[in-house]
Amino acid sequence: MSQRGSVLPSLVDRHILTSKTRNDVGVGAFAFLFSEIVQYSQTRVSNVSELERKLADVGFDVGVRMLELLVHREKAGKRENRILGILSFLHTNVWKNLFGKTADSLEKGTSADDEYMISDHDLLVNRYISVPRDMGHLNCGAFAAGIVEGVLKSAGFPARVTAHSVASEGLSRPKTTILIKFAPEVIERDEKLGS
Amino acid sequence: MLLSLFVVNKSGGLIYHRNFSSLAKLDTNDTLRLGSMWHSLHAISSQLSPVPGCKGIELLEAETFDLHNFQTPTGIKFFAVAECKSHGVDRFLKRVYNLYADYVLKNPFYELDMPIRCELFDLQLTSEVTLTMN
Secondary structure: OOOOOOOOOOOOOOOOOOOOOOOOOOHHHHHHHHHHHHHHHHOOOOOHHHHHHHHHHHHHHHHHHHHHHHHHHHOOOOOOOOHHHHHHHHHHHHHHHHHOOOOOEEEEOOOOOOEEEEEEOOOHHHOOOOOOHHHOOOOOOHHHHHHHHHHHHHOOOOEEEEEEEEOOOOOOOOEEEEEEEEOHHHHHHHHHHHO | OEEEEEEEOOOOOEEEEEEOOHHHOOOHHHHHHHHHHHHHHHHHHHHHOOOOOOOOOOEEEOOOOEEEEEEOOOOOEEEEEEOOOOOOHHHHHHHHHHHHHHHHOOOOOOOOOOOOOOHHHHHHHHHHHHHHHO
């Protein structure tokens, strides 16, 4: 019931989807949900690598759906078939839609031909998480790595994706790097298309 | 000037303690005792008050120090020992509550009412303290 004399209808009468609420969720709400996802997965695994695998699986499902949604919304159905194309799609569009800003850098690996890295100085999923010392090298950015893997697999670029913390000068916290290792047939195909 | 910070959970156990100067050194047992003593004092004071609706002690002024207390609606108490007539301690305690809600409660590896062992909380607290001292 709206009150007399007030300019706006009461909160329960207003339309739930304004242009402001349509795309944004509060950071706190997401952080609590993600924290619960991590705790839920922790009860079902027995070691750190399995926990990262579980988080990556959750992210994989998100990635598959994000690809469909974003290609429809932002690229008018045009399909990427080059490695650089899909990587810059990830770096700009996917990151912007998920985390509100583009990723900080996109690099080609120096040691191998099939490795690429996307870095973020302050990955949203890791922002409030302090990993206790006895969990060692756990990185909850495995969730973001899973999203990347989901996007790449459904776009036709199968790859192995992992998340790592890399200390870097000038930053108080280590930056998170998502390492993408493409399957050999993807590299071959890309070379053939390139020439 | 801030001397130390204590965080006490709703059952009276000390979950966080930090010294900011070499003046206020207490050993571990004494800090635990101080935490639970303050918890009981606070509870008694809200009963003793002649005015109804009292929420407990907010400020304790002594000869050589002041003790500022902030109680959250969930029963957690943040209290800080500071030098006499310090300013900005209440605002500092509210900021600590903010940091607690962010870096402790959103941490999946933190169990409720357990001692706080979160790296990010410590880091952010340090920068908050340097901000307050200046």
